[in-house]
Amino acid sequence: MNYKEEIEKLKKEKKAVILAHYYVSGDIQDIADVIGDSLALAQASKKLDAEIILFCGVHFMAETAKILNPKAKVIIPDFNAGCSLADSAPIDKFIQFKKQHPEAIVVSYINCSAEVKAESDYICTSSNAVEVVNAISMDKEIIFAPDKHLGRYVEKMTNRKMHIWDGSCIVHNNISQEKLNQLMNQHKDALLISHPECPEEIIEKSDFVGSTKALLDFVKKSTQQKFIVATEAGILYKMKKEAPGKIIIAAPSHENNTCACSECPYMKMNTLEKVYKALLSESPTIHINQQVEAAALRALNNMLSIN
Numbered sequence: 005m006n007y008k009e010e011i012e013k014l015k016k017e018k019k020a021v022i023l024a025h026y027y028v029s030g031d032i033q034d035i036a037d038v039i040g041d042s043l044a045l046a047q048a049s050k051k052l053d054a055e056i057i058l059f060c061g062v063h064f065m066a067e068t069a070k071i072l073n074p075k076a077k078v079i080i081p082d083f084n085a086g087c088s089l090a091d092s093a094p095i096d097k098f099i100q101f102k103k104q105h106p107e108a109i110v111v112s113y114i115n116c117s118a119e120v121k122a123e124s125d126y127i128c129t130s131s132n133a134v135e136v137v138n139a140i141s142m143d144k145e146i147i148f149a150p151d152k153h154l155g156r157y158v159e160k161m162t163n164r165k166m167h168i169w170d171g172s173c174i175v176h177n178n179i180s181q182e183k184l185n186q187l188m189n190q191h192k193d194a195l196l197i198s199h200p201e202c203p204e205e206i207i208e209k210s211d212f213v214g215s216t217k218a219l220l221d222f223v224k225k226s227t228q229q230k231f232i233v234a235t236e237a238g239i240l241y242k243m244k245k246e247a248p249g250k251i252i253i254a255a256p257s258h259e260n261n262t263c264a265c266s267e268c269p270y271m272k273m274n275t276l277e278k279v280y281k282a283l284l285s286e287s288p289t290i291h292i293n294q295q296v297e298a299a300a301l302r303a304l305n306n307m308l309s310i311n
């Protein structure tokens with residue numbers, strides 16, 4: 005079966021819109037109507053006038069789309085496409101953590117469950133975390149969850165201490181320092197650019213730090229020719245497309261995987277076959293408890309109003 009053709013037909017028939025994160029594979033990016041980072045996809049979800057949103061990313065992203073666009077039926081190709089960061093903050097433990105800092109304003113990275121969003125005052129993404137924290141009055145304590153590396157980076161950029169949850173992303177944590185140093189020695193003319201979910205040692209030696217969209221824009225605009233990119237390798241597809249001629253190398257992971265790059269196993273659960281089947285059956289769908297949805301929407305809107 006030609007999945008691409010069949011997906012295009014179903015999209016028209018069902019008035020469906022496909023959103024995809026930069027980390028999904030290239031063949032899925034090719035059939036998407038909107039490709040973006042977490043912030044751009046949240047903003048797009050809110051504005052869409054579609055009966056069906058098919059979200060090619062991970063579960064928390066599809067949940068966010070449902071919260072921002074409750075009228076749409078939001079479907080996801082694989083319900084098991086989770087996120088190690090979101091999983092690192094179970095709601096009961098998160099509520100306990102909040103109790104330890106009762107006066108604190110809660111800023112949660114968008115990579116968390118709808119329940120954690122509902123317990124937060126603000127959501128942020130890697131594009132706007134510094135801006136969101138800067139919007140909070142200096143006399144307030146802040147809880148930042150769930151990514152400790154992004155939290156530490158934000159502390160440094162805003163010059164303020166926060167109560168940081170001890171979570172991290174398996175993909176960014178798994179970038180091998182040793183192999184990265186070897187790669188940098190082999191390519192002394194390359195710039196190292198990294199996502200703020202990377203551990204501090206990588207951030208410290210980076211020439212540029214930013215969200216996936218910021219990394220893409222940096223490669224496109226830079227006068228340099230060669231880049232080592234420390235984030236999930238899916239972004240390289242778009243970089244190579246939009247910055248032809250530039251040499252773009254993925255940062256290596258500890259694993260001896262075939263491509264020797266860093267791949268998110270959850271993002272890679274999205275396949276063309278699953279996209280086709282999800283569109284055909286209009287499932288699996290995202291459902292959120294109404295109270296949770298309302299509280300999570302307030303925290304998301306607090307972020308979007310800053311942007």
Ligand code: 13P
Nearest residue numbers: 041042129130131215216
């Ligand atoms: P951004 O989309 O904000 O770059 O974050 C990447 C990510 O972790 C998605 O899981």
Ligand code: SF4
Nearest residue numbers: 087088089173175268
């Ligand atoms: Fe979660 Fe990391 Fe995968 Fe992003 S790359 S979805 S943060 S596990």
